Amino acid sequence: MTNLLNNDINLAQLEYYKYHNFIKALFIDTNPVPVKFILFKLNMIKTDNVRLPLIKIYDDKISDKLLEVINNLELHMEHLMLNV
Numbered sequence: 001m002t003n004l005l006n007n008d009i010n011l012a013q014l015e016y017y018k019y020h021n022f023i024k025a026l027f028i029d030t031n032p033v034p035v036k037f038i039l040f041k042l043n044m045i046k047t048d049n050v051r052l053p054l055i056k057i058y059d060d061k062i063s064d065k066l067l068e069v070i071n072n073l074e075l076h077m078e079h080l081m082l083n084v
Helices: 009-025 033-041 060-082
Strands: none
């Protein structure tokens, strides 16, 4: 965000694309199901259950994609922490 505020569009765009797959994955299923799945897998909430008429993620393709995104994001976040 700082890059954008400083009118450095190229750096802002590069920063955005680091998170693009994560943002896209949040909409892979009906909101808030992917968000709850991710928070649950990161041990930030106790359950990934959602209220009716929504159902939690049972499709392996969707859960695998979300787990892949989580792993990539965690690696990126670890990289950021090491560079602080």
